[in-house]
Amino acid sequence: MPDPIEALLLAITHSRAGRYVEAETILCDVLAAEPDQPNALFLLGQCMLADGRAAEATSFLARGLALRPTHRDGRVALARAQMAAGEPFDALDTLAPLVGDHGLAAVHTLRGTALNALGRPAEAVDAFTIALRGSPLDAETHLNLGNAHSDLGKRDLAERHIRNAIAIKPDLAEAHASLGHLLAETHRLAEAVACAQAAIDLQPDFAAAHWNQGVALLLSGDMAAGWEKYEWRKRRFPDSFTNxxxxxxxxxxxxxxxxxxxxxxxxxxxxxxxxxxxxxxxxxxxxxxxxxxxxxxxxxxxxxxxxxxxxxxxxxxxxxxxxxxxxxxxxxxxxxVPAPTAYLQADPARAAHWNRLLPVGLRVGLVWAGNPLHSNDANRSMPIAALGPILDAAQGSLISLQVGASASEVASLPGVADVTEHLTDWKETASAIASMDLIVTVDTAVAHMAGALGIPVWVMLPYAPDWRWMLDRTDSPWYAGMRLFRQARPGDWTGVVDQVAAALAEVVRPAPSAFVAPYTIAMPPLTWSVAPVTQPASSDAK
Structure with a gap:
């Protein structure tokens, strides 16, 4: 084989030209003769990363860094590979020795990206801010900082930095897509659609941009165009779909x-x-x-x-x-929209059972929190402390249907009955909901269940709602018995609760005096008899 130095120089030439296979062939020959050659390990790892083989790249870069732990560029390359391989914790560990050097913009950009991936946007903002001090015209860092601010609900700052990214690098498709997403959250739907289109024009197969555009179209009520774009969800979230x-x-x-x-x-x-x-x-x-x-x-x-x-x-x-x-x-x-009235039915026997066991009088089912694993749960779930006016207006008619991590919070709500331990599956939950006069809930599956059963339901929505609720309307075409209460400003649950409390006061009648403290309704064990299901024969028609 040629001289190792000449071989490395030739491999560098190939890699810079994008000829990664040729570069890797040379580097493997170098490593066959000298397995602990750190420069060859670093360069081979970077070639593999550029070729989209992040997991392999981390192995060779880690070997090189073990041999030369003070190699700054090798450490940064390993962190990049770890991020590409979906290992943000490892990337943070790799970068830790370089954190004190505020002049290394790439280090802090990588740290911010890793922190954002771990759901730590406040720390990400700090890292990206440091990065911009060293590289103030880096469009990607402005974009990442904008996205981190958006995750924190600081939409003005987010828009400023994302627009900075576009001004610096107008062909950065990701920035146009992110701006479109942000504008949809601030109810500027026509602009959101246009920004998504700008991203698509730059990168026609950009799944996130098509998805963002679809969401904005559906929010605006343009279902014909929105459903077409909604198909891009399968490419936006490919791991969620298997044919x-x-x-x-x-x-x-x-x-x-x-x-x-x-x-x-x-x-x-x-x-x-x-x-x-x-x-x-x-x-x-x-x-x-x-x-x-x-x-x-x-x-x-x-x-x-x-x-x-x-x-x-x-x-x-x-x-x-x-x-x-x-x-x-x-x-x-x-x-x-099909079946806006009722298309599901509760089990009549179970519904009658619930009717016998629940207190006489007005029954208002209450849910204040959704699944904490939901990507938008921080916005759609309500702090329990905000419920005070609803409790006062309900005059003891509330029954908690809250399940999950927040279910135990009902103990702090005076006058609210608790039946959640009996909600063993959605068939039982449907029977409980069918026994209610009204459901008051944040945007959770309970809202859909009540609507599907034809039970009146009031839904408390965040300022940036899910696409299905659209904007600026108090009703829903999906459910005839639904009433929507919306935040006037991001995070303003107080205004929503006051509206619900005022509406509730108009329909509440005095409840039994027994509703004076939190209590649990005792019910006998629930049993089901389910007949075996026989699978129908597959048709010969294909």
């Missing part, structure tokens, strides 16, 4: 065929779009639904559903479809 065997339904004939509907995203999404199952059956299909286990009993009893099974069971079928593609395939618009 089963068979053909994907394209809206064509269904007579005599079995179709497997794949529930997706959250429980509320499954409940909201379950309205389409009877429509599939009406076209002659045998409908099978793959969903979360807690929804199986509820959906199995739904008209038009032949089989409901847990995720991964995948019974034999002719066709399949992702559930949230159904509005597009049925060409749903604001004018013809």
């Amino acid at each position: 089963p065997p068979g053909l994907q339904w394209d809206g064509g004939p269904l007579d005599g065929r079995t179709i497997l509907v794949l529930a997706e995203q959250g429980l509320g999404d499954t409940i909201q779009f379950a309205r389409y199952f009877p429509m599939l059956a009406a076209r002659g299909a045998t409908v099978m639904v793959e969903c979360a286990g807690s929804l199986v009993l509820l959906l199995q009893a739904m008209p038009g559903v032949a089989i409901a099974c847990t995720r991964g069971e995948r019974p034999d079928h002719d066709l399949w479809v992702d559930q949230m593609s159904l509005p597009r395939l049925f060409r749903t618009t604001l004018a013809d």
